[in-house]
Amino acid sequence: MESNKDEALKCLTIAQNRRNTGDLAAARRFCQKSLALFSTSEAERLLELIESEAASDSAQASSSGSSSAGASASASAAETHPSSSGARQRHTASTSGGGEKANGNATGAQKKRDYTPEQAAVVKRVRSCKVTEYYEILSVKKDCEEAEIKKAYRKLALSLHPDKNGAPGADEAFKLVSKAFQVLSDSQKRAAYDRHGSDPESRFSGMSSSAGRGPPGFSPATFGGGGGFEGELSPEDLFNMFFGGGMGGTGFGGGGPTSPVFSASFGPGGFRTTRVRTNMQQERPQNAEPRSMFLQLLPLFLLFAFSFINVLPSLFASTPTPDPRFSFSPSVRYNVERQTGSLGVKYHVNSAEFSGHPIAAELARNGNNPGPELSRFEKTVEKLFTQDLYTQCQRGMEQKERLRDQEVGLFGIGTDWEKVKRIEAQPVESCVQLRKMGLIK
Structure with a gap:
């Protein structure tokens, strides 16, 4: 199963x-x-x-030549x-029987050191990847789940481990696979790698290598407390912790939960590594006084005070009256025609709404002479009217240009130049109106 x-x-x-x-x-x-x-x-x-x-x-x-009893024993x-x-x-x-070396x-x-062609092909593929192409090294997609990363690492680690694969470069390929798994199996390191595309444990990445959580089943408390290691785990450490043992025998040692020393030996007659954890969590003094609650909440009080000061003027200010609604074409609703004083743009308003607006009261006080409120309102009317004229003029000129290009063709062969002149002389009403208003030449 x-x-x-x-x-x-x-x-x-x-x-x-x-x-x-x-x-x-x-x-x-x-x-x-x-x-x-x-x-x-x-x-x-x-x-x-x-x-x-x-x-x-x-x-x-x-x-x-030994006796049968001695051989059986x-x-x-x-x-x-x-x-x-x-x-x-x-x-x-x-x-003695094969004529091989005596040792x-x-x-x-x-x-x-024996290996198969399949193992040599795996080594060649892994070593052809760049050292930071972690997804390519493990042969997984960028949006893959953590379970797929674990499965890919398990398969490659078993195939590339130096005790099983003697192909040239298998050691380097195994280190690349272990490094890729160490980064991608940690959510924080993987997120940093996805953002920057570089090793999140390098000195320029802003992340400490001790932030890694290690492969499944790895508990920092097992190896000397929650302080972590100042340096990254070797490929052998990662492989042995992932598979719960090791190829060639593994032993872990240390001075207990509070010891800053971590050591590991690999295989009979193999090598032994020792690391010292330097980022041990410092004990807090027992007589340290807690910070005052007021000092902790002081930034919140200041933020609330500044927000209240910014909102205070709007609480007492009167709400401005919106401008009266208008239309450039007459209708049953907009039944009163008016004209702006600057450009002479005609517009229509509702008689009941306009008579009750402060602009009508301003006109009554000034004897139908425009005041500041009416001038501001009519500038808004003229701006909207001219913007619409500009848009219509631009569209009309573009349409004339398309008709002319269509008639002339690519090289002008067989072109009816009289028709081209008629197209060019055809006026654009909105542009003509803008010229009359003195807004374009």
């Missing part, structure tokens, strides 16, 4: 660890358990390798509890 896939992958990594240490019996058990939980091609190939190595060991042990001991002497015995038998560790290292 799909739900058992994670457990199957964990059993697969444990089987690989047991095989690397020479415990073929335990490696066989965990590999068979992985296949029982969820069948994968990696587990099937690993089981075939284990079976072939076990068959080779027993054949070499039987041909070594050594085989039983190797199955129940593999020891370092048993591992050395197998290495010695393999070197068993070198033989194991040579086996680890």
Whole structure:
């Protein structure tokens, strides 16, 4: 079932660890358990390798000239509890029978560096991407879900891990995949990367690498509290935390929940890294006094006061009376014709509405002489009228231009130039009216 896939992958990594240490019996058990939980091609190939190595060991042990009882006892001991002497015995038998190097560790290292054409193709694809093309490295879309990112990383990490892929450049490709997952699996880092398109953990990105939350199941408290690490996790750390173990054996150490030291070792005879967490959360003094509630609310009080001062004048100001409604064409509603004093634009208003407007009272006081209110109102009327005339004039000139171009054609061959002259001489009424008003030449 799909739900058992994670457990199957964990059993697969444990089987690989047991095989690397020479415990073929335990490696066989965990590999068979992985296949029982969820069948994968990696587990099937690993089981075939284990079976072939076990068959080779027993054949070499039987041909070594030892007694059948001693061979049976050594085989039983190797199955129940593999020891370092048993591992050395197998290495010695393999070197004496095959004419290979005498060093068993070198033989194991040579086996680890094997790879398939498919694995070499994956390495080539990943290394062809730029170091910051995280979506291309994981081969996912930019709008993909977090589950797709985890699935893509799991597949690539298992294919590119140095213990399984010996193709040239597999180590660098594995680091690129781990870096891409570390950024895209964190929502904050992914958002920053989507905005800027650069590494959000670089010194110029404005984000600390300790903001990352790590892969699923990773808890900062497990590795020394919630302070995080000052430097980014290595690809081995990321792989081991994601798969709950590691290829080649992993051990984590530290000084407990409050220790600032984090260390990790990878594989028998492998390398060991140690980091010191420098951004430990400082303890607050127990006698620190809390800030005054008034000081905390003071910015809100000031904001409310400034808002009230800005609104205060409008509370006491009188609401201005809107201008009377008008129309440029007469109708039953707009039954009184008037004319502006500047351009002589005719407009129509409603008699009842206009007589009750303050402009009518102003005219009555001034003896039908225009006052400031009427002048302001008529400027609005003239502005709207001339804007409409400008629009109509421009449309008319554009239409004349289109008719002329259509008649002339591309090179003017066979053009009726008399018709072209008539088109050019055809007046545009709105433009003529603007010329009479002195607004255009």
